[in-house]
Amino acid sequence: VSDVAHEVYAVGSRGEGKAKTFVDTYYKEAGVAGAEKVKLHSSYESLLADEGVQAIYVGTPHSHHYQNVHAALSAGKNVLCEKAFTANADQAKALVALAREKNLFLMEAVWTRFQPFAYKLQEILRSGVIGEIRSAQAELNVDFTKTAKADPSHRLVNPDLCGGSLLDLGPYPWTQLFLALMPEPSTGAAHPLPKIAASMTKTFTGVDCSTIAVIQFPQPDGRVVHGTLTTSQDSQTPHGRVSVVQGNLGYVEVQWATYRPEGLVYKSWKTEEEYAEGGKPEKEESFSFVPRPGGIWGFAWEADEVARCLRDGKKESERMPLRDTVLMMEVFDEIRKQGELVYPEAVETLELA
Ligand SMILES: NC(=O)C1=CN([C@@H]2O[C@H](COP(=O)(O)OP(=O)(O)OC[C@H]3O[C@@H](n4cnc5c(N)ncnc54)[C@H](OP(=O)(O)O)[C@@H]3O)[C@@H](O)[C@H]2O)C=CC1
Ligand SMILES: O=C1OC[C@@H](O)[C@H](O)[C@H]1O
Numbered sequence: 001v002s003d004v005a006h007e008v009y010a011v012g013s014r015g016e017g018k019a020k021t022f023v024d025t026y027y028k029e030a031g032v033a034g035a036e037k038v039k040l041h042s043s044y045e046s047l048l049a050d051e052g053v054q055a056i057y058v059g060t061p062h063s064h065h066y067q068n069v070h071a072a073l074s075a076g077k078n079v080l081c082e083k084a085f086t087a088n089a090d091q092a093k094a095l096v097a098l099a100r101e102k103n104l105f106l107m108e109a110v111w112t113r114f115q116p117f118a119y120k121l122q123e124i125l126r127s128g129v130i131g132e133i134r135s136a137q138a139e140l141n142v143d144f145t146k147t148a149k150a151d152p153s154h155r156l157v158n159p160d161l162c163g164g165s166l167l168d169l170g171p172y173p174w175t176q177l178f179l180a181l182m183p184e185p186s187t188g189a190a191h192p193l194p195k196i197a198a199s200m201t202k203t204f205t206g207v208d209c210s211t212i213a214v215i216q217f218p219q220p221d222g223r224v225v226h227g228t229l230t231t232s233q234d235s236q237t238p239h240g241r242v243s244v245v246q247g248n249l250g251y252v253e254v255q256w257a258t259y260r261p262e263g264l265v266y267k268s269w270k271t272e273e274e275y276a277e278g279g280k281p282e283k284e285e286s287f288s289f290v291p292r293p294g295g296i297w298g299f300a301w302e303a304d305e306v307a308r309c310l311r312d313g314k315k316e317s318e319r320m321p322l323r324d325t326v327l328m329m330e331v332f333d334e335i336r337k338q339g340e341l342v343y344p345e346a347v348e349t350l351e352l353a
Contacts, residue, residue: 004307008032009054010039012047044068048075055105055306058082061155062162063347066091069106070352073098078105080306084167087347089329094350096322105309107302107317108325112175114301117254117261117289121245122179124252129268129283131249135225136180138173138243140258141165141210141232149203149233156233157205162343164207166200166332169231172258174328176243177227180252181217191327193334194218200339209233213335248272250281260298262290 008027013019019040027035041047047056048071055078058068066086072079073095085108086092099106112118125133148156155161156168185191198213210232217225242261243254250268254261265286269275274282292298305317316322342348 001304004304004311006303006307007034008038009052010041010047010050012041012044012056014043016042018042044071048072048077053077055080055310057109059109062087062167063155063160063343066095066350067353069095070098073102073104073106076102076104078306078310080107080109080302082109083171084162084329084332085325086329087162087167087343089326089333090350091348092326092329096326099315099322103315105306105315106322107306107309107320108322108328109302110171110175110320111298111302112172112259112261113179113320114305115260115289115298116301117264117287118175118179120264120287121176121252121254124264124266125180125245125247129249130245130247130251130266131268131272132223132247133181133219133225134246134248135227136177136243136245137228137230138176138254138258139230139237140169140172140242141230141235141237142169143236144233152205157203157207159205159207159343160347162347163205164203164209164211164341165231165233166208166211166335166339166341169233169258170211170229170332170335171328173229173231173243174331176254176258177215177217177229178324178328180243180245181225181227183217183220188321188323190323193327193330196331196334196338198335198338200335200341202341203233206341208336208339208341210235211335211339213331215331249275250283263288 011019011022023035023038056072058065058079058081060068062084065081069079069081144156148154155163157163195216196213200208201210203209213229215227217227219225239256241253242256242258245252250266252266255263267281268283270282305319309317
């Protein structure tokens with residue numbers, strides 16, 4: 001893009017030398033221009049005290065987002081924080097309140113929302129080409145059994161780091177369901193908590209290995225539509241269709257991966273009868289999102305959003321509003337309640353460390 005530009009100004013790490021290793025590995029060895037100018041901080045406190053830092057990207061384990069984002073906002077920094085935004089909805093609400101009090105920008109880093117596929121999916125659904133939307137299913141299963149699951153201290157399974165598939169993988173299928181099934185409120189009002197029926201299996205550390213949730217999405221015309229969210233750490237979603245949105249005249253398939261889909265296909269029929277008969281569709285189109293410009297993985301689009309919001313003096317993104325972040329955490333709280341997954345008080349608390 002040419003309307004905004006970014007500079008990785010500084011990197012902060014908890015340990016001496018770790019920021020340097022990070023910059024050497026991901027910037028210098030990759031030949032990123034300006035890598036030698038990146039400032040290195042060997043503590044988060046030192047990074048927060050750096051007056052040249054305009055916005056901080058928080059990429060620590062979920063358990064630490066509340067404390068880290070709180071510290072960054074308190075230090076007067078704008079923040080982009082990785083998913084899952086916090087351990088629970090109360091922490092998310094507290095951070096939203098703090099950002100508003102400090103008049104700072106805050107956004108959850110759900111990069112998927114900013115990728116070209118997401119806009120295309122919504123464009124197809126809004127066009128009415130698959131008719132009235134009747135249901136959606138979205139899945140992200142990543143088999144970590146040979147890697148993370150063998151190590152109880154790994155963030156993916158460690159309860160002290162808010163491990164489990166829901167908080168780690170769940171934001172992506174949730175995003176697909178949300179994009180497809182959630183009516184956009186015309187005001188800034190919060191979305192009501194949908195009805196949910198959920199089930200969890202647990203790993204040897206007690207966090208969720210596999211989670212399935214059926215979620216009700218009420219529609220403006222009074223209908224209620226089901227969305228099914230599936231995540232798992234011990235099976236693998238095949239590299240084909242990862243989510244599907246079904247209408248009464250056709251369907252849209254989203255192709256691997258749920259977090260950065262590489263393609264979309266829709267098929268639609270003229271009448272419900274022709275759809276049911278499974279004959280040749282009247283319309284059929286597919287879209288490929290590979291290759292990506294410059295070979296990027298997709299963070300750039302959300303970074304552009306942050307830059308545009310800061311340029312325009314916005315404290316919140318219209319594409320990833322804070323009310324949607326709070327809703328996701330409320331939905332996850334309810335799923336965890338039904339699955340009886342409670343994290344240690346030290347990471348669920350609103351108390352500051
Ligand atoms: N958008 C996407 O596609 C992806 C998003 N994520 C999200 O990014 C976040 C980080 O994930 P990932 O990079 O895999 O996590 P890591 O376990 O690699 O941790 C990232 C950094 O957090 C700090 N950290 C690690 N462990 C601890 C700890 N016990 N206590 C405090 N800080 C710790 C370390 O930084 P240091 O020691 O240098 O301070 C570490 O380098 C998560 O929220 C995850 O969901 C992850 C992967 C992809
Ligand atoms: O955000 C993510 O996307 C891809 C997954 O493999 C990873 O565990 C997760 O954090």
